[in-house]
Amino acid sequence: MDKNDKFLWGVATSAFQLEGSPSSDWAQWDPAMKERPLAANHYKLYRKDLRLLKEIGVNAYRFSVEWSRIEPEDGRWDDKALDHYRHIVDLLGESGIEPMVTLHHFTHPIWFIRNHPWHMETCRDKFLRFVEKIVPEFKNVRYWITFNEPYVLLLGGYLEGCMPPGIKDIKLALKAIENILICHGAAYAILHDNLPDAMVSVAHNMAAISPWHRWNPADKLLSRIATHFYNHSIIDAFMQGILEIRFPFGRVIKIPVPVKNKLDFFGVNYYTRVHMRFNPFKKMGAELRHRDLDGGGLTDMGWEIHPRGLRKVLEYASRLNVPLIITENGIATRDANRKISYLSRHIGAVERCIREGLDIRGYFYWSLMDNYEWIQGFDSRFGLYSVDFDTFERKPTAAASFYSRIIKNSPF
Numbered sequence: 001m002d003k004n005d006k007f008l009w010g011v012a013t014s015a016f017q018l019e020g021s022p023s024s025d026w027a028q029w030d031p032a033m034k035e036r037p038l039a040a041n042h043y044k045l046y047r048k049d050l051r052l053l054k055e056i057g058v059n060a061y062r063f064s065v066e067w068s069r070i071e072p073e074d075g076r077w078d079d080k081a082l083d084h085y086r087h088i089v090d091l092l093g094e095s096g097i098e099p100m101v102t103l104h105h106f107t108h109p110i111w112f113i114r115n116h117p118w119h120m121e122t123c124r125d126k127f128l129r130f131v132e133k134i135v136p137e138f139k140n141v142r143y144w145i146t147f148n149e150p151y152v153l154l155l156g157g158y159l160e161g162c163m164p165p166g167i168k169d170i171k172l173a174l175k176a177i178e179n180i181l182i183c184h185g186a187a188y189a190i191l192h193d194n195l196p197d198a199m200v201s202v203a204h205n206m207a208a209i210s211p212w213h214r215w216n217p218a219d220k221l222l223s224r225i226a227t228h229f230y231n232h233s234i235i236d237a238f239m240q241g242i243l244e245i246r247f248p249f250g251r252v253i254k255i256p257v258p259v260k261n262k263l264d265f266f267g268v269n270y271y272t273r274v275h276m277r278f279n280p281f282k283k284m285g286a287e288l289r290h291r292d293l294d295g296g297g298l299t300d301m302g303w304e305i306h307p308r309g310l311r312k313v314l315e316y317a318s319r320l321n322v323p324l325i326i327t328e329n330g331i332a333t334r335d336a337n338r339k340i341s342y343l344s345r346h347i348g349a350v351e352r353c354i355r356e357g358l359d360i361r362g363y364f365y366w367s368l369m370d371n372y373e374w375i376q377g378f379d380s381r382f383g384l385y386s387v388d389f390d391t392f393e394r395k396p397t398a399a400a401s402f403y404s405r406i407i408k409n410s411p412f
């Protein structure tokens with residue numbers, strides 16, 4: 001990535017959240033998806049939706065390919081589905097918009113999650129066969145995300161059990177993250193074999209994490225452990241080739257993972273700050289809460305709005321010594337003014353970081369339009385465009401034109 005490359009001003013989406021997929025684990029997992037299997041009906045309306053990108057004036061678009069559409073049964077490829085995603089890349093090319101493709105964004109084919117979930121060694125061959133299939137078909141794509149938020153998948157899928165495969169088991173969780181990182185390393189090699197100029201990363205969800213009570217040593221200790229685990233351990237693994245997980249009372253687990261320096265940039269997804277407090281009645285004594293400390297209210301997800309935290313997480317990520325890209329940042333609200341204020345405060349924080357010397361090369365707002373929001377279903381309105389999920393009508397919010405103006409007037 002060259003210093004002179006244009007700054008990427010984009011929006012981010014994921015396939016399943018916009019279009020559903022009948023062969024995906026989440027289609028069965030969540031009753032809300034049974035009621036609205038088409039989500040925003042983007043699979044059909046994608047041409048129209050891609051025109052919205054031009055309307056906003058972004059020069060980059062992050063989206064994902066839905067594995068369960070492309071390989072609905074183990075080893076059976078649906079070429080039409082592959083053509084569909086290739087067409088998206090072509091249309092972006094015609095509009096001069098840089099694509100960023102996510103290979104894995106939480107969802108899986110049902111056959112995969114049933115028979116080869118991430119804690120089983122067989123997951124690797126299955127996932128990498130998919131990567132081998134996809135990459136040669138997308139020669140014009142330079143920016144790639146292998147895994148979106150591996151730790152969210154881990155927490156949701158293997159510790160809380162609120163996401164497929166719905167497991168609650170620390171040992172299996174560690175096996176799963178090891179396999180995921182092995183797959184990242186191998187996918188990195190496949191991408192570079194096929195596309196020497198590829199820019200590859202994960203999109204890592206980072207949160208600002210503070211103690212619930214600053215005077216309470218237990219809360220402080222917990223927030224330090226959580227910050228190390230949730231924010232830092234994967235970054236350290238990319239620098240050292242070892243994933244180090246620290247537990248309370250000094251216990252440490254070290255897992256060798258083949259990802260050292262296997263990054264061309266680093267994708268950061270940032271939304272909020274959380275507070276940690278010691279609570280002996282909770283799992284591992286840890287309770288996590290959002291507090292409205294600055295008085296700006298919580299978002300519709302119940303998340304604190306805390307732009308200062310973005311700088312903190314970017315500063316830590318900058319030790320990787322690769323360009324940083326904010327691959328997601330956004331707010332769920334039906335109030336366009338709050339959306340505008342969130343955007344303006346977070347982009348302000350990004351601009352300050354750049355002026356102070358952090359190597360930040362892009363910002364992607366989550367999301368282009370309202371979509372299916374996993375655990376929250378269809379009520380969380382992250383979109384620059386609002387969507388009526390009955391008629392599939394899209395309408396611009398005032399935040400869309402605000403973001404356009406920011407992009408037009410950007411000094412970067």
Ligand code: FCB
Pocket residue numbers: 014017148149152205269328366373374382
């Ligand atoms: C992130 C996910 C994305 C979206 C936003 C709100 O954690 O990557 O799919 O749900 O949160």
